Amino acid sequence: MNMSTHVPLPVVGLSGFESRLSEEEAGAQAALHRFAAEVMRPIGREIDRLPADQAYQSGSPFWQFHQEVAKLGLGPDALVGLEPAMAARMEAIVMEELGWGDAGLAVSTGAGAMPMLMAQASGSQELIDLCAGKLGCWAATQPDRGSDGLILYAAERYPGSQGNKGNLQASFVGDEIVINGQTSAWVSNGAVAQVALLDIVADYGEGVYGSDGTTYGCNVIVPLDQKGISRGRPLEKLGKRALPQGEIYFDSVRVPRRFAVATRDDYEFKHAHAWAHAGTAMSHISAGLARAAFELALTYVHERRQGGAMLAQHQLTQYRIGVIGTKVEAIRSMARHVAEYTKCSPRAHPYFTAAGKAFCTSEMMTVVNESLQLFGGVGLTREFPIEKLLRDARAMQIEDGENNILFTHYGYLLSQLHQQESWARA
């Protein structure tokens, strides 16, 4: 027996301890990584320093990015033909690299495809044509309806309270849908999108409330060059500045009823589907962002000397790098697990996806924060990209559902499984 006393270094890939990427997956990862490094990072940093009023104007780096990313063919039909588990893995690889490049531009790309995703799911060629080549947005929140839009069960509301009807409603009248009100300022791409997937409260002729006080809902695809639509100014914000956000106002905007992709009977199901899709994308993006921060920290501790040696040579630094490196692997594993379950389970649930999003983004926050801490004071300056990553990561604790709320929904789900299906009874 040939016993070696030397343990060789392990096999690692671009994204970390990756043991089984197929040739196609490795090829896609390498191509996306190049794009993220050469196109997304420079453009993301450039937009980050511009005032919001200038950042998204026609001809700006934001639109240059969208021209470039469109050439990659990453739209919803890119995964057609792959069996669900393979599609989930490929999506994970792609979204992680985009998140590594720039989390704001990654979300802009993902949110931009939401109307097309639902148009394709509806099978309506008219809606597919309507969304083709346009930057989209998913408008689900309003000034008075933030976390409340994510409540799926009446029992989760405060006892005696009704559902929140928010500030934007659709009225179904004959063959038309009439839309009035406004979105929140937080709709990703809202300030510039050309088409919207509205995920809002609806009146089908009997008011907006069902018998248990829950609101009726609908998903409608709306071209945003219509009469009666106006916009707020792009939001000035702490992080994710490469992602344009802003209000969209609707003043008696009319679209044909056939533009609805979910109505009274199938709304809850399709809302859950869209939200779960967004949650998986957020998890992969946070894996990419966490890895980007970790790589910066790992590089820096091999450049900075203190205590008579490189930081990397001190045991304390090795421990700290070990902790955040482990978290990066855990975030990726969780993101892929949730994505695979969501795509492959015969009955997935957005509260599980939400738990994945909350876990991945909160662990990511710890990784980015500790990475900045390893830089010491210079980490706070604009000389180093780590401060931008911290600002981008902070936004993701609230985006697509505030994390405490998401963990609460998951806890409610676990309790229901326990009570109703005797699941996990000790």
Ligand SMILES: Cc1cc2nc3c(=O)[nH]c(=O)nc-3n(C[C@H](O)[C@H](O)[C@H](O)COP(=O)(O)OP(=O)(O)OC[C@H]3O[C@@H](n4cnc5c(N)ncnc54)[C@H](O)[C@@H]3O)c2cc1C
């Ligand atoms: C970067 C970014 C991108 C976004 N993109 C989109 C988008 O594309 N489309 C879209 O529609 N929206 C988008 N949003 C909006 C996002 O979904 C909301 O910000 C989020 O759901 C929280 O809502 P809110 O900001 O109104 O906070 P609120 O719901 O007002 O919450 C404020 C605080 O109150 C707490 N809270 C809320 N409800 C309860 C309760 N019942 N019990 C106890 N505490 C509670 C929360 O935990 C939170 O700490 C985005 C937000 C961000 C930051």
